[in-house]
Amino acid sequence: MSESDDDKPLKSSKKEPKPEEDDDDVPLKKAKSSKKENVQSQVKEENAPTAKESKKKKKTKRKRGDDDDDDDDDDEEDFDTRKKKAPAKKEKSSKSSSKSAKTDGKGQPKKPKKEVKVEPVYEWWKDEQPLAQGKKWRFLEHNGVIFPPNYEPHGVKMKYDGQIISLTPEQEAIATMYAAMSRTDYAGKDVFKKNFWKEFSEKLGKNHAIKDLENCDFQPIVDHLDAEREKKKALTKEEKLKIKQAKEKTEAPYVTVVLDSHLEKNGNFRVEPAGLFRGRGEHPKMGQVKGVIQPEDITMNCSEDACPPRCSLPGHAWQSLVHKDEQTWLAFYKDTINGEFKYVFLSAGSSLKGQSDREKFEKARELKKHVARIRQRITQGLKSSGLEMQQNTALWLIDNLAIRAGNEKDTNEEADTVGCCSLRVEHITLGTDEEGPTIYFNFLGKDSIEYKNLVKLRPKDEEKAKEGEENPCVSFVREGEEKNFRRVVENMRSLTSNSKKPSDDVFDQLNTSSLNTYLKDLMPGLTAKVFRTYNASFTLDQELYKLEDHPEKSSFLRNDATQLKFYNDANYQVAILCNHSRAVSKTFDSQVEKMDEKIKGLHEELADLKKKKKSADNKEQMKKKIANLEERISKQETQKQIKLKLAGVALSTSKVNYLDPRITVAWCKRFGNFPLNKVFNKSLITKFKWAIDEADEDWRF
DNA sequence: ACGCTGACTTAGAACATGGGGG
DNA sequence: CCCCCATGTTCTAAGTCAGCGT
16 A cells, blocks of 8 residues: 555665665554454553563563553553553563653554554564473463454345235345345356345245345345445545544454463454355355354454453354463354354464464475475485375476375365366376477366466477476476386376366375375475475576576666566466466456557657658657657567566465565665565565565575 | 364455556 | 456355374
């Protein structure tokens, strides 16, 4: 959002003492507001901390700049319900600024400006590791969850067979859920309709006038929903603001929680509203009603010495209250579709998430140290037979193609998707081309996203190699793996031989758990998914540092736009590797058309200008104009290229989950102090604060 | 050894926002 | 100024994998 405009370079920690950033980037003012809102808690000090605890707490505080004490007083007012009030501290993060933070934190004179909110972050990476093995916290206090409003019957009547039908509120509720999805793709799917009808007809009862779905007309309800939406849209700015503020106010107590002696943000304190289940792909349960969740369905977790979350629905109570300090969840319930667990966790920017995120990348870096050895082992194993051959062949695929492990799934309950271990014969096509053997993969992976990839040897012909490189559905075996690839193909041939049916498993002796057991032997803590993290991060690091002695280095460094493009191209390689995709916008074609027209128009203008130039007296001026226009055209054209290239590709998924943020931070610092906020948005900056602090320009993955 | 429960990460779509260009 | 689109945020589904109980 708003923050993107100030590009501030991140200081390279080494060279410049680093000026501000902290202060302007993290407005302390925010702190104040948040504190007051949440008010809820209480810092553990007040509760008779153990000696050890208090010590540690003290330390934390000190670091943060002792501001705690001064704010305590204010929380009180908002929170009647709690007996203890906590000083919700907002700590401003950076060292240098902490002192000032405290001072103005309270007074808060100014702040008329828009106010970019950057959440205060507890800088866990500056604390020494305090907790005992396995413990996630020593104090946890929060206000639980917030429920969606009860269903309010609107009384709009649907029709059946042309007749107006009255529904009970309960019936109306699910009819309305259906109406709400009338313009989605689900509405046309048989499974969706069938599942919905099953539940709807049950709710209608045996002798209801409505006998089938075909003759139901939900249009009146659809119209009603549209009208409601319009009404909402038509509100004035002020009204909208008011509503927003009211919402913020009610939600404020849930936004932050107290973890040990600091505040953290809750990631998802809103209980999921009832609705029709929207599974991805051909999900057998799409259209089923996802029921209302009651407090009685929810288990709460907090520390024993905390004030437990109070149930906000009168007459209700939590299912139970537990104190599991080896767990990071604040609450959970089971959904009514598959009985799956839904957890309430802290946000991505929290210390708990940050720490495990860092551990994830450290593990991937650990793999980097062992990967040569492990690959050697895999190479060996490719030549064996039976289970060992299967294990190593699968691992080769996981390592080289970055595919997922592939747990078994029950296709009566879930969509039929696969990963490595669950690949079936029908997903593989073996072939040959002028370079040698090929394997074509075509299957649905996680989220029913298509994975289509022709894996082959790199052509000698540079022209062809280039072509293949630009084709996202082709990948070349990486250098040094050619021989292994041939072996893998042979193995795949025997694993898919015609004694097997298309629906049989390729790796019939494998499952993810045995595979991971095998991996654990190769390196402690190693599992299949680590390869994805490792290969993604390694690829980014390699790609980014090609800039180091790139022949066109200076042209990439010419300005932010060109440098950003270089970064995005590297990011793109990773997205392709990991098969991260996104839906192409419905208006994509028309958008491209528009761009074409614009470009065409510019070309015409250019031609015109050139013609005029001949007869013009002020040639110099014309020349300038022409150059200008040419520049605009080329800009438009590259923009179009980018648009086409990224049409179905998501860069964000890898950024958020797979790429060690320190790679990016270091690269930015190293190459012209490139503004980090060009590549990381506000959320990522918050999420990766630890990395921003940690990586200097020499850091490498 | 294996199936199931539980906890946590990863994922794309839906939705909201707001800035730039006509 | 308005609208369109890009980008950011929220939502919740769908994976991975450990550990437990049988």
